Every structure is written in structure tokens, then in C-alpha cells.
Amino acid sequence: MAFTESIIAQFRRLENALSQALLRLQDPTDTEALHDVRINLRRIRSLLRPLRGIPGVAQLDNAAASLGKLTTPIRDLEVLIAELARHQLEWQTNVRKTELQSRNLALASHPLLFRFPKLLHGWPKSFRRAKRRHAKRRVADRLSRQVKQLRLALADTHYDRHRLRLLIKRVRYAADTYPQFALVTPEAAACLKTAQSALGDWHDRFVWCRQAENQQDLWPLLPEWQEAQETTLERAEAELFALSRALNL
Template sequence: MSNFIEHCLGRVLALQVRLYACQARLAGCTDTEALHDLRIALRQLRSLLRPLRGLQAVDALEQGAAVLGRLSGPLRDREVLVAELARMGLAHLAPADEAQRAAGYAAIARSRELAELMALLDGWPANWYEAARQGQLKSVNKRIRRRLQRQQRQLASALRDPEHDRHRLRLLIKRVRYAAETYPAQSRLNKAAQLRLKRAQSALGDWHDHLQWLAQAEAHESLRPCRPLWLQAQLAAERRADDALLALYGDLRSPG
């Protein structure tokens, strides 16, 4: 168990270092990947912590990462839209300019939410060791395995629903996939199953992006010329997503 305690501590500290680097890149507006990298680090932190919910050392940190993820989401959505418009040769139609994006990066870098998360990360080692000292981590492998199996059952049940909600399926697939990457031994999903999860997530993400862009086209008249192409692409992504979801049926345990 001590190996797991040290391994988990090391992973969290490594993610803290990455978050500090992302904060500096955002503050200096050095590159266009800083926000994306910040959100990947947050996702990996939450995937590590989510199966450990209920431990005093974990809950506040996991919640802090979730809050910062929600705060940074709209700016990342705008980044993805700008990239799509550039791909189409229509970058001049973007509803926000470079100065606005730079201001958004700076706002994230100096946000109260990021500062509070960093403070929680500073206190993580002492809190984690205290949880171990109190015996809270004795059955941690069993806790992780049980919670990952519950996530898989939830996804299996949603997949079998003939009126499934693609938005909910996208979130469930992300949780199962990232948990499997974080805890491969406890998830018991093989590489082929993880690849099918990745494909389904990608197809649903493409579908979700096009839905958002179509909504933006309704809100911004400058984007109206993009609507026919986006609608066509959204329908194609929907078909790909449904095919990918069908391929997942045999990979997950039956609910029960």
C-alpha cells in the first residue's frame, strides 16, 4: 500500500508542476496550446482523484479542479471555433480577436479559482499522508475497482437505452476511458476496448463541437455562411458516433 501512496503523491505533484507551467504560459500569452494543456492536466488530476472521492484529503482538491475546468471551458470552446474557422479559410469571421483571447488567458492565469487550486495542491502531501496515517487508505484498491466498475455499469446501461442521450453518453465515456488510462489494472478494460472508447469519444466530441458551432451561427450573423457545411458535418458525425457506440456494447459489464 505504501507504494500506491507514494505513487499517487508523485503523480499529483507532477501535475502541480505542469499546472504552474501552464499558468506562466497563459500569463505570458506565449502559445496557443497553454489552455489546452492546462485542461488536460486538470482532466488527469480529476481522473486520478474521482475514484477516491469520500476521502477527506481528496474531495476539496477534486472539486477545485472541477471548478477551474468549468471556468476555462468557454474560452477553450472559442479556441476550437477559431481553429475550425481557420481550417475553413474563414479566420476573419471569428467572433473574438487576438487581444480578447490574450485577455482571457490572463484572466485564467490570475483567477481566484486557479490560486485556490494551487493552494490546495500545496497542502496535498500533508493531507494525503495524514489520511494514510489514519488508515483511510487501507482498502483503496478495492474502492477504486468498485467505483470504476460502477462507472462501467452506468455506461453499459446508458448504451442499452434506445432513447439514449448523446450528451450524457459523451460524459460517461470520457469518465470510463480516462479512468481506464489512469487505473488500468483496476478498470480491467483491454487495449481494444479502450481504443473503441477513444473512437466513440472522438466521434461524439466532433458531433458536440458542430452543435456548438451551429448555436454560435445563430447568435452571430457573421457565422451564418458556415451553417450549411456545419449542419452537414454534424449529421455525419452523428452517424459515426452511433456506429462507434454500437461497437462498445460487448466491452462493458452488464449492469447489475
């Protein structure tokens, strides 16, 4: 029962944090609201994913994944706008700010944005009613498999770096969400954070280069982005090596 109640208590904290972030979406000057929505969605999914098999978990996890996918291009646009503003490209920035406003309006009226909080609020009640035999042991086993999967991916030099970035996020958030299982050492936890940040920097440049291929007004920045894409990937590879060592100590 203690394990069940600890999950529900954490879930309620995440529900509250997500609700606050969703409310902040109504403020067009809050440039971090969507980012915080996405972070809390990831944390909720990290809590839910090891519980799959329990009634109601898959439905809620899938809804969270759908909301995350819905917000991805909007967040990418926010990051691009910040980059264009840094380069003082006023026209390109303003064009994309107009597009961002349109996308935000569409998001605000999307049915999932209204349906998801209701699903979220009702889940603890169904979780309490569900049969949860050996739930703690099953969660521990699934989390252990996540870490093992990441170790194997890090050992494979040909493993897709986009997928690897997602694996690192998954293990990092799982370790934060279930600290009682001590999935990784403090050193490995720090390496997870650094590697995720480094791969995030590379991923941003990768996305920008892709966009510049089809958006002529971005061409002036393409050479710089291409060079930065290479240097950020080199840095990320060094961080991945450090992470691999930390996870295998």
C-alpha cells in the first residue's frame, strides 16, 4: 500500500505542476510555459510507463504521448525564433512569431487539451481499484531493463543518435521519478543530464539545417548551423562516452 500511495502522491504533484503550466499557455509572453508543459508530460510518462499492464495506464500514457507529439513542432518553432532573434534577423523572427501565434491558437482549442486533464485527474481512483500484485517488483524489473537497453545502445557506435537521445531522457526521468530504486549512481545521473543537454544542442542544429533546406530565408544561417551541428555532435559523443563509463562502473 505504501508503494501505491507514494505513486499517487507523486502523480498528484505532477498533475498540479502540469495544470499550472497549461494555465500559463494563455500568457503569450511566457516563453517557457510550453517547455514546462512538455517536461511535466515526460515526468508523468516516466511514472506511468513502468506501470503498463495495470488498467487505465496505457490509455493515459498514450494520451500524454499524443499531447507531447502535438506540441513538438510548436516548441521547435519557439526555439528557432529565439535563435533568429539572437542573430537579430528581425524579418525572419517576426514571420515565425506570426506562425507561432496561429499554432498556439490551434493548440488552445484542440480537444485533447480539454480531455487530457480529466483523464489525468481520474486516474488515481482507477489505480487504487486495480489489482497490483507484485507491482513494486515489476516496476523495478522494467526500470532495470531501461538502463540495460541504454547501456547496449551506448555500446553500439551505429545506434541512431535521435533514438539514443530519447533513451537517455527516458532513463534520466525514470531515475528522478523512482529514486527509491537507485537506478543509477549520482555520477551517472549527472552524466545523463550532461549527455541529454549535449545531444539537445546537436538536435536543435540538425532540425534547423533541415528546415533551412526548404525555407530560403534561413539560408544565410545554414553554413553556421552546419558547422555547429558537427561541433555539437563531437561534444555529444564525448559526453556519451563518459555516460557509458559511468553506467558501467
